[in-house]
């Protein structure tokens with residue numbers, strides 16, 4: 001893929017060449033080389049996360065910048081509900097204070113950063129094919145950012161730090177995982193997602209054809225194979241939960257939730273006259289059926305006027321936004337554009353070569 005080609009290009013460069021000087025004229029600043037790594041832990045495994053930070057001494061890195069004063073030490077930027085919920089735990093176990101950064105601020109900062117500095121980042125998913133989108137920096141805003149985590153936030157983004165959370169829905173990733181776990185007895189999210197790949201939603205979903213006796217319904221623009229009612233077949237059959245295959249249940253559930261999110265996203269895009277919708281959040285997991293369902297929903301309801309795009313670093317928007325909020329510690333640049341300048345201290349520029357969402361230690 002073009003993604004791999006670009007990464008190969010990056011890696012192929014000599015790192016010494018990569019790090020000297022800044023083409024935009026700010027070469028007074030020292031340039032440090034580095035690479036951002038992302039590691040993720042389920043909330044229930046927070047102790048593994050603490051253990052990981054401790055074993056790699058990551059919490060000691062807060063004072064790596066030579067300008068930081070002693071009271072800056074052992075402060076880590078953190079965002080999301082966990083920044084509140086686990087503040088005491090971090091203090092107790094690691095002696096670290098969490099500096100809370102607003103979740104929506106971070107989502108938007110992370111998304112803007114990725115869209116402006118990382119290529120390829122955003123892609124469309126049409127007919128089973130990912131196609132990377134060239135982002136025009138002068139024509140990025142406004143757009144709708146839809147973050148599908150446990151719940152779903154929909155944010156109208158008008159610029160750097162200029163945004164409004166215009167909507168949301170509680171039917172999100174937590175719903176798929178929670179309901180799916182109850183209905184299929186799956187032990188992990190990955191297992192549930194994998195099951196969906198082998199399922200057939202028509203076993204459980206009521207189609208237009210089931211209602212109309214096998215024919216299309218052209219007057220209301222619906223084909224016989226369109227879903228009339230998600231899970232609707234289950235009411236008309238004398239079947240118990242055990243009579244359905246977990247594969248089919250998982251597929252119907254994934255379809256229901258993805259379709260619903262696509263539709264609500266479209267409605268919000270319509271409310272504000274937006275035609276670009278970027279989707280992020282860990283629910284997506286680069287999963288073909290999820291992205292296809294969301295794309296088809298947006299395309300269908302907007303009659304092709306709005307475009308659904310997905311972010312390669314889907315689940316790391318907030319974390320990246322929190323990281324970039326270390327404003328006088330670090331400026332990040334990618335391919336020649338330096339962001340953030342906080343005089344009078346010289347700014348070490350952390351230049352990463354690629355952001356690798358799948359890297360694990």
Ligand SMILES: Nc1ncnc2c1ncn2[C@@H]1O[C@H](COP(=O)(O)OP(=O)(O)O)[C@@H](O)[C@H]1O
Nearest residue numbers: 042148149150151173174177189281282283315
């Ligand atoms: N390995 C996984 N374990 C648990 N949930 C996962 C996993 N991979 C993806 N998910 C999905 O990601 C959702 C959480 O998304 P995330 O972006 O991390 O949001 P939050 O901020 O709510 O934690 C879960 O509800 C689930 O649908």
Ligand SMILES: CC(C)(COP(=O)(O)O)[C@@H](O)C(=O)NCCC(=O)O
Nearest residue numbers: 081149150151152153167168169170
């Ligand atoms: C409360 C939240 C912002 C928390 O973010 P999350 O951890 O789900 O990523 C999110 O779950 C959400 O937007 N829920 C939907 C609430 C609503 O608008 O109905």
